[in-house]
Amino acid sequence: MRKALIIGINHYPYGGDLYGCVNDAYNVKNILERHSDGSVNFGCKLITASSTKESIDRGELKDAVEELFSTNAEIALFYFAGHGHIEATGGYLLGSDAKRGDDGLSLNEVLLYANKSTATNKIIILDSCHSGIAGTQPTVSDSAILAEGITILTASTSDQYASEEDGSGIFTSLFVDALSGSSANIMGDITPGSVYAHIDQSLGEWDQRPVFKTNVKNFVSLRKVAPSIPLENLRLICKLFPTPGFEFQLDPTFEPEQKGRDKGMPEPIEENTKTFSILQKYNRLNLLVPIDAPHMWNAAMENKTCKLTALGEHYRRLAEKNRI
Structure with missing residues (x-):
């Protein structure tokens, strides 16, 4: 069983709307739910907010993340596109109701749920500003605390913004491109490590820099495409x-x-x-x-x-x- 929680939030009445996050969430869902041959890959739960009627508050965000990681799945994958915030107490993912940065869901809480999860592999993918702090304790700035089986891939470092271009996040566009086959090995497997390598090579030294943190014994295949050779x-x-x-x-x-x-x-x-x-x-x-x-x-x-x-x-x- 492979489960993915995919969240994209454009609507921020108190902090300035975004424009590509909902589109990014749909693109991630579409690429993750099936392998290239059409067979089922991830069971995806998509939550988006593009208007007042669809707003996602912190409580809904927290409950959805907690539910995802309370599973015995082979892979529990969390993708978030939206506003992020960082301060001395750590990083936050902001729901539509956030009036200030620390009104959001703490990344420490997300990591706590992932660390305690019984899922074999826990993968956290964040396309939000300052997301590179994920997995790092505020009091231990140079160390990541990840339980076995956790992988974190973020759009930018803790001190960088995550940019949008042509109605989509730059990071997510490269992420979807990697999953489409650009980062596949000869046998057609796409792993978190190969996805990171693709994104890292595609962004220049003056661009936002992706961050990759992991504590795994074996990489898993996120998606399969046709092998380069039978x-x-x-x-x-x-x-x-x-x-x-x-x-x-x-x-x-x-x-x-x-x-x-x-x-x-x-x-x-x-x-x-x-x-x-x-x-x-x-x-x-x-x-x-x-x-x-x-x-x-x-x-x-x-x-x-x-x-x-x-x-x-x-x-x-x-x-x-x-x-x-």
Whole structure:
């Protein structure tokens, strides 16, 4: 069971309305609720406030967060887009009713619920100003106190604002892009760590800086997209390259193309050309390189070899251990 509480608040009668948070919340819900093949991913609960009729007060916000983390889910994920506040007592997420910053839901309370949760993995994602303070005790400014299984990803550091652009939060736009597949590994898995890496690389040194804090033994997959290569082909990597540093011998029988063959060259062999097709896929994914040849075609036609890159060796070991 994977549950996500997704909250977006635009309506702030006492503190200045926002314009992209509700849209961001809908985008996060739409990307999280299903994997790319249409299968069910997260069961999402969406709460938004864009007018007086839909306002979300602190009590509703607190109750929803408490309910989320009182579950035995595999993953309990909390996403918030709205106003944030920071002061000496810590950080706050503001509901529509907030007249001053400390009227909001304390991030210390959010962390308390997450720390006590029986869910296997607790993930907190905040697109709000000063959200980088999440997980940090006010009295211990340089240390995060996270129970095992907690991951926090925030739009900005504790002293930065979270910006909107073209009707959406900059952070959330990158977050959704990462979940769409931009941060997927070869097997199609998208983890909190890969999402952070995507966002971190996309923002320059003068932009708001995302913050990532975690205490986990294993990263979980937030969403699955189509793998870059059929997994049955990837699993063959340890059979084609049975030992570290192994060089696979090629010859013209592996290349299906007739053009460019010298007179007397052996003809393609179907079984070899099928293998060569898989090797070419490895090459395109930076798992393999030809030795002493500029391209795989040259390697085959000139009787050269090919070998795995460091990344290829990583996947060879995974395949060898039945981890793929």
